Amino acid sequence: MPHFIAVDHVPCTGCKACEVVCSLYHFGECNPGRSAIHVIRKERDGLVLCLPLVCQQCEPAPCIEACPTEALSRDGVILAIDEAKCSACGDCAQACPAGCIFMDSAGMVAICCDLCGGQPQCVLTCHAQCLTEVDRDEASQKQDVEYLASLLEQESLWGCVPGKVMR
């Protein structure tokens, strides 16, 4: 059953702890630039709108289809990357409707969510309960990549999506 991390952005306080634990778990360092989750913080008029972006494990996956080097595939039910094949062209981030795949700031490679092999560290860390691990079949319509994309559109946040800015 395909799992993914569903996002409820409303209670998000924008703390970015999810970003640093992701990089700490996978790379042994604290670095939001090396994370598979990105929290947009759009600050305006003394207020802030926060929106976490993380892979929604789409099926079919536009990122896999867009990858020109066949670096992306499904490892069983989870998106996987063959780093040797990845050319960091950014086509996957462009293809993702909500830009939920990111480029590693330390190397020429894409970073995608692997659900930490079973216990996603971001879900464990999030104090605001914005992130929940769910099965695709249980997911409400609200919980998918198109929903995240609609929020980006609605709140004019495209300029804050790393993969979209790059190009």
Place this chain on the structure above:
Amino acid sequence: MGLCARKGDAVMAYLRGGRILRVNLTAGKATTEPVEPYADGFIGGKGINVKLLFDSVEPAIGPFDAGNVLLFGAGPLVGTPVPGACRVDVMSRSPVTGALGDAGIGGYLGAELKFAGYDNLVIEGKAERPVYLSIRDDEVEIKDASGIWGHDTYETPEMVRQDLKDPEAAVVCIGPAGERLVIYASIHSPTGNAAARTGLGAVMGSKRLKAIAVRGTKGIAIARPQEFLAACHRLRQSITQVHWYQDVHTWGLTKIHDREMRSIYEVMGATWEGAETICEADFLAKYLHRRVGCFACPVACFDSYNIPQAGSGCVKCSPYGDLTWDLKNPDLMVFWEAFVMCQRYGLDSRSLANTLAWLMELYERGIITAADTDGIPMKWGSPQAIISLARKISYREGIGDLLADGLPAAAEKIGKGAGDHLFMAKGSPSDVHMLPIKTRALAAAVSSIGEDAQVQPPLDFAATRKYIRAQDEASFQEAILRYKDRAEREVGIRQAPDPRVTDGKAAMVRHDEERTAICDMSGVCTWMTPFLGLPVDTEAMANLMSLGLGTTVTVDHLTQATLRMQHVERAFGARLGLTRHHDRVSKAYYRRLRPGDRDRPEIGLTETELERMKDDYYQLLGWDVPTGLPTRSTLEKFGLSDVADRLDV
């Protein structure tokens, strides 16, 4: 060695950005140096800032001189998932105290600085024209800000980000108040954080530095990442299990603060008609936009509001009470309107409240009239007075021009004994609701910056409340039994919480100073500590530093470092001529407590009692008791013979 363990041959040090960035605005140049020489002895944040300030600002250099420096320090835990590891210590020679200026700021600046590879930022010199500073990893640029100058702290970050084409750079800036050198101007983030006290925004304005924008992509190396991560998870878990956590997560601090203000006013015996209608929690329930928090913070104590006509912004804790209770203003909407103005203009809202409370007292006593304040009567609780002064002071309009130079200067100009009603220490005004009980008065008197809202030993305040409610001595003693047990554990003096005695008060102040000092050095918010029942104590921080650095950091090492920092802080003041004589609170501090409309002098303090507590305090710190100066032997014991030489002791 020690607190700056290196990762192989790489430049990057574990837990550290690794470098101090110096930007000279006069020369238009930036240089870096390794942080390593400071790391072991001074840990980071405020610790390193104090040493940098002591080493670079000679007594002849005034707060607004080009030779003054503006320092930003992010401690070793900043940028990691340690709960609340977001704090940046900001320091300079202060236009408010004339000596040390120091304030902390949360938000996202510290983490970005660390990710960009810097632990400390030193701003030197003075630009000819308005500029802002852009830091993107190794790329440091001083950029023209003439088109941004004049804009408020909500508009400025947006303009800077547009100029940089980086919508998510962490930005701090000053508003019109800082540009005009209003001496209690502050430095602001776009979402409610501020290095608020001691006039650091005015120092930034004097350097014509409008904003600092930081973006880092380098990351922070952790020696034992999986154990470090597990330790963070454990702390977060235990925070969420604290009994009031869910309450705070829903209500912010409003419920706690509602109770706190009622208790304080009960002890002061100063409640007023209408005060009972003030309810922050109701205001929040009606208007909350959403909860907002700092980097890596599981508490998220900021409440944000977006109220048509009154304005939008983020707030926590103290300003609610400062602009209502302390001004006899029962209308929280007036608080909100004035607070948003302070945010936009870059003015410390507490200092505004302190100023207003003083003027209202003077008006009530007939010392000033409406003619002295541009025709606006400074009546207690007057919305017109509150709102108009927020603007006038920030823009130095009319009476605001005088008030912008600080309250001691204004008192001198007004004369007629106006200064006798100033409630302050070290030239820095105190809140009306800062209780003049023994520990608080001692803490304010000996602090380098006057009243420090972070240093609030909790036990004698709690015991004071029991005292005024107790039927007799026996029931009072019974009621404070557990405070005595805790005092015995923490400072070894059982009667310390008794509000009537001076015994143990110095030790309680020092104990609380140590708690906040470790936070200010490591970069963890003090609210994560046992002060509010949360678990990030010194032991937890020592453990996290050990795992992060891959070398053992002991509690004793951190405790010693807090003392070392305090010695240098003291030495900085001493070089400016500050001695025991300056460690005092203003005349208005004394005899203000009348709980239940009864004079209870025993729970307040006298000058003799303050002097006795100072003796105890200096002895604890190893300073010369008659002068309050650090001694050579103490300085040398802490490896500070260079400080002793410059101090000439």
